[in-house]
Amino acid sequence: MASPAADDYLKTVFSHTEWQEAPITPSVLASKLGVAPSSVTEMVKKLAAAGLVSHVPYGAVRLTEAGEQRALATIRRHRLIETWLVREFGYAWDEVHDEAEVLEHTISDRLLEGIDARLGRPRIDPHGDAIPDAEGRIVREPFVQLADAAPGHTGRVLRVHDRDPELLRALEELGLEIGIEASVIPGGLRFGGADVALPEGSADVIWLTA
Template identity: 75%
Template sequence: MASPAFDDYLKTVYAHTEWQDSPITPSQLAAALGIAPSSVTEMVKKLSAAGLVSHQPYGAVRLTDAGLERALGMVRRHRLIETWLVQEFGYAWHEVHDEAEVLEHTISDRLLEGINARLGHPRFDPHGDAIPDSRGHVERVPFVLLADAQPGHTGRVLRVSDRDPELLQALEDAGITVGVELTASADGILLGDAPIPLPQGAADAVWLTGQKISDVQ
């Protein structure tokens, strides 16, 4: 069943657990999509009936195998389009999310694969998010959210959330972009040996390479 609304829900459920383990609740899903909880309840029932999510009343929403496959297809579309807009049209990384939200529902599979070939089959989008391949495989490396990084932890910026365009601009102004090496400190972060101010909200929007202490104990 072709449905942009279905696809938006599935993509949001997938994204919620991409960088942490807790499944999404209906209230979190409503907040992420900016819609009323009652609307989410009705749509989740439809998704469940279509075999795309599993959900018990008042419980979390989880993707089924079929739902995951469809979500990964939409994620692939979204991230390839974001990469295309940056590399081919000169968009800044804080400008592409909303454009991709529209285009991902309109371009054909043929055009999408043409974009992929044109870009040289990129593995990551401008924000560091992995682009699933045509089989739905996603590349993974160990990561730690900056807010969870212990003082002294050094890693390169692996991913930056694209949810807040103003924060993306502030991070770029501070020199914090994908691939830059940072060190967490008790007072903030170091870029090389120099302390730099951390924009508000950045600690919960930046992921570094490495692992949390709890993951290795």
């Protein structure tokens, strides 16, 4: 199962439950990967046969210990590359995802280690996602999604999902950055001494420290 496609499946299964608890179903997996349900069924069977996932018909897909370690290795590559592109090449945070999707399957372990060392062993990527270390360990702070945060809740902006580049650009224009202190207000956030109304959909892509 040494293939980029298998790595993409494992990475997607892990990422789905990284910030919420509901396991991923084959239909959701197909939607996230942009492939036909029949393709997911076939690949999940192969991953299960290789001992990388567990799955029962019509049930959720879950990573085995071996599958999780492989997923974390791919995620480490992806997030280090995103961080590298932003810091060293001036990419914006809405531009790095697609580049990293390609590069994560091509660079050597030696180059990846060199990137990690040059960047000072970063713990988070440009979107606030935790970067696993070389042993697959990952550290994540307690969090709350903005959609679930009560008005008045105050915390640091911990993460902004990278699925919508246009929304990322809009939030950047408003001054939202990873790590800033913010308080929840109806329809937005208070940060930098001002009340900021957020674009539609923002509550589903922003996480704060709990």
